[in-house]
Amino acid sequence: MSKALSIFDTTLRDGTQGEGISLSVDDKLKIARKLDQLGVHYIEGGIPGSNNKDIEFFNRVKELGLSAKITAFGSTRRKDSNTELDSNLNSLIQSGAQAATLVGKSWDFHVHTALQTSLEENLAMIYDSIAYLKRKGLEVIFDAEHFFDGYKNNPEYALAVMRKAEEAGADWLTMCDTNGGSLPHEVHDIVTVLAGQVTTSRIGIHTHNDCELAVANSISAVRAGAEQIQGTMNGYGERCGNANLCSVIPSLQLKLGYNILEADQLKQLTSTARYISEIANVNMPINQPYVGSSAFAHKGGIHVSAILRDSRTYEHIAPETVGNQQRILVSELAGQSNILSKAQGMGIELRSDNDSTREVMSKIKDMEHEGYQFEGADASLELLLRQANGELKELFTFESFKMLVEKSADKPVVSEAFVKLNIDGASVYTAAEGNGPVNALDNALRKALISYYPGLQNIHLSDYKVRVLDDKEATASKVRVLIESKDAANSWNTVGVSGNVIEASWEALVDSLRYALLRQTKREGYEEIPSAGRGLINH
Numbered sequence: 001m002s003k004a005l006s007i008f009d010t011t012l013r014d015g016t017q018g019e020g021i022s023l024s025v026d027d028k029l030k031i032a033r034k035l036d037q038l039g040v041h042y043i044e045g046g047i048p049g050s051n052n053k054d055i056e057f058f059n060r061v062k063e064l065g066l067s068a069k070i071t072a073f074g075s076t077r078r079k080d081s082n083t084e085l086d087s088n089l090n091s092l093i094q095s096g097a098q099a100a101t102l103v104g105k106s107w108d109f110h111v112h113t114a115l116q117t118s119l120e121e122n123l124a125m126i127y128d129s130i131a132y133l134k135r136k137g138l139e140v141i142f143d144a145e146h147f148f149d150g151y152k153n154n155p156e157y158a159l160a161v162m163r164k165a166e167e168a169g170a171d172w173l174t175m176c177d178t179n180g181g182s183l184p185h186e187v188h189d190i191v192t193v194l195a196g197q198v199t200t201s202r203i204g205i206h207t208h209n210d211c212e213l214a215v216a217n218s219i220s221a222v223r224a225g226a227e228q229i230q231g232t233m234n235g236y237g238e239r240c241g242n243a244n245l246c247s248v249i250p251s252l253q254l255k256l257g258y259n260i261l262e263a264d265q266l267k268q269l270t271s272t273a274r275y276i277s278e279i280a281n282v283n284m285p286i287n288q289p290y291v292g293s294s295a296f297a298h299k300g301g302i303h304v305s306a307i308l309r310d311s312r313t314y315e316h317i318a319p320e321t322v323g324n325q326q327r328i329l330v331s332e333l334a335g336q337s338n339i340l341s342k343a344q345g346m347g348i349e350l351r352s353d354n355d356s357t358r359e360v361m362s363k364i365k366d367m368e369h370e371g372y373q374f375e376g377a378d379a380s381l382e383l384l385l386r387q388a389n390g391e392l393k394e395l396f397t398f399e400s401f402k403m404l405v406e407k408s409a410d411k412p413v414v415s416e417a418f419v420k421l422n423i424d425g426a427s428v429y430t431a432a433e434g435n436g437p438v439n440a441l442d443n444a445l446r447k448a449l450i451s452y453y454p455g456l457q458n459i460h461l462s463d464y465k466v467r468v469l470d471d472k473e474a475t476a477s478k479v480r481v482l483i484e485s486k487d488a489a490n491s492w493n494t495v496g497v498s499g500n501v502i503e504a505s506w507e508a509l510v511d512s513l514r515y516a517l518l519r520q521t522k523r524e525g526y527e528e529i530p531s532a533g534r535g536l537i538n539h
């Protein structure tokens with residue numbers, strides 16, 4: 001089967017109705033361009049009758065020359081009013097969009113309660129509004145709000161609404177599960193009924209995720225005859241969100257054989273989802289199907305062992321198909337397959353039948369028990385593995401550090417750090433200030449090392465996270481510090497754990513600089529790889 005389906009993206013309209021999502025015009029334009037590259041067929045840009053930001057979007061999106069159809073959203077005319085004078089309908093026409101999505105009521109309860117009008121007047125509002133937009137040359141997508149609830153309450157009326165919309169010339173009749181309360185078998189049955197009655201219009205589906213079934217309901221609707229799926233990237237949307245197109249698209253294409261995107265476009269799915277989450281400033285759940293960073297991450301030793309033999313043992317699709325990648329995690333649940341595979345990826349030759357491999361594996365498990373976590377700290381893990389492989393030599397010996405944090409009534413707080421190291425037999429003592437204790441410690445440590453290792457000049461701290469570990473992890477009152485560092489080309493993450501946040505930060509800082517030097521030394525092709533002696537704070 002290779003039936004074509006049309007993808008209608010409403011990230012920029014219903015997506016922005018999700019709590020915490022607010023996009024500027026520039027954000028919307030960037031997302032529209034990205035969605036167009038992905039290959040969605042319709043992009044609903046907003047509600048021109050709602051605000052000036054959306055009006056500006058519709059004015060500016062024309063300059064982008066996108067292939068996707070740009071769609072403007074609005075509702076049917078107000079009750080007892082004149083269509084030609086309806087400012088909302090006129091804003092759709094003035095937006096210059098090629099298509100308009102018109103939301104109308106199909107649940108009799110809503111007609112009486114929300115609109116406070118008669119069932120006949122609602123039918124007239126729908127007919128008049130669609131016919132008006134059609135006369136103005138727009139493609140019309142009629143979003144029948146609460147269609148499934150309406151059908152369950154009064155099937156004759158819900159179907160009469162759709163017949164009226166079709167009679168007025170609607171190109172698409174979209175059945176909306178507005179409250180998100182329907183189940184897949186109900187959706188399938190109700191779409192089947194409508195599909196048996198529609199003659200000229202085509203059927204679309206718009207689902208919400210209140211029962212966590214929006215994707216399943218969309219798929220059920222398609223299987224019953226819907227040809228257009230409305231949804232949002234990452235499932236953003238009102239309340240619990242809309243059908244997540246990042247799951248809908250690959251499920252329909254890869255599992256049911258529908259023809260939606262070109263293979264090269266499907267490969268952009270993960271990067272598009274991540275790009276949009278960056279612009280929307282919303283962290284993506286790591287376990288988001290298909291596109292999340294954990295979607296193909298393997299942790300259990302038994303899984304990893306099998307994955308290395310054939311990835312189909314624990315992966316439902318090849319991650320590359322959607323632009324994602326397989327990851328092997330190292331944790332207390334790891335077996336030697338995890339460690340060996342990780343080492344191989346880092347270019348470290350560890351052997352399975354070797355004492356040092358067994359030792360490092362048991363050390364990693366002990367450290368995880370103490371609260372270390374290497375899933376997000378690949379650089380610290382690489383240092384441990386290289387150390388176990390005998391590749392690192394001591395860089396300096398730690399003697400002491402001291403911190404001073406001073407706050408007086410009329411002055412801002414000042415942090416100062418004092419570091420004493422032994423480098424190549426010489427005692428080196430430095431002091432430095434910083435805008436906080438960790439920054440001061442970082443400055444003092446670099447100051448001590450920089451004349452020996454000038455390459456450290458270009459390294460900077462780009463992120464710092466502290467997590468208090470609870471007693472469920474048997475590490476009460478400890479903290480875990482994760483540091484992200486960057487140079488001109490790369491970023492890397494390191495970890496430290498201690499009962500004291502400064503000591504945990506010190507560990508992560510030292511690992512960060514050790515790793516920077518390791519990379520530089522490898523880049524410059526030196527034989528000996530330096531080590532800043534993690535032994536200075538023994539695990």
Ligand SMILES: CC(=O)SCCNC(=O)CCNC(=O)[C@H](O)C(C)(C)COP(=O)(O)OP(=O)(O)OC[C@H]1O[C@@H](n2cnc3c(N)ncnc32)[C@H](O)[C@@H]1OP(=O)(O)O
Nearest residue numbers: 047049050051075076077078079103104105114115145178
């Ligand atoms: C299911 C959905 O997601 S629908 C889209 C929901 N999205 C939004 O509402 C975001 C954008 N909305 C807005 O900016 C504003 O609500 C506007 C500009 C559209 C309307 O603003 P206001 O005129 O102040 O009305 P308000 O926001 O209170 O909405 C209620 C009015 O809309 C009318 N209305 C609601 N649905 C419809 C409809 N399908 N057709 C016609 N009128 C409708 C109601 O009857 C009510 O009118 P009344 O006050 O005369 O009784």
Ligand SMILES: CC(=O)C(=O)O
Nearest residue numbers: 103143145146176178
């Ligand atoms: C139209 C729409 O967003 C809904 O019914 O949920």
